Amino acid sequence: MDQIQWDDFARVQLCAGTIVDVQEFPEARQAAWKLTIDFGPEIGTRRSSAQITDLYDREALMGMQVMAVVNFPVKQIGPFMSECLVTGVAREDGAIVLVTPTEAVPDGARLC
Secondary structure (H helix, E strand, O other): OOOOOHHHHHOOOEEEEEEEEEEEOOOOOOOOEEEEEEOHHHHOEEEEEEOOOOOOOHHHHOOOEEEEEOOOOOEEEOOEEEOOEEOEEEOOOOOEEEOOOOOOOOOOOEOO
């Protein structure tokens, strides 16, 4: 395993945000949702595509707080521009479990 320096980790902005909109993404090669996430007034809202349809439906996602990297460059995924990377952990069956705070935190709060 490669070791990184503290400064490397400090450059990654992992922030909490609340999912405020969930849309279908029929153009995606693998089933995915288009998410709009509110990261508070300093960062604003960002959009992301997430292949999490195995475990999460629209209703479960609405209002959920998630952790996402907000300082990656924008990435085009088919016709969609992803503005952040929602984080998750793969189960043995390949389904992705979202990384979420266990208690409510302010939108935009940074992982520390």
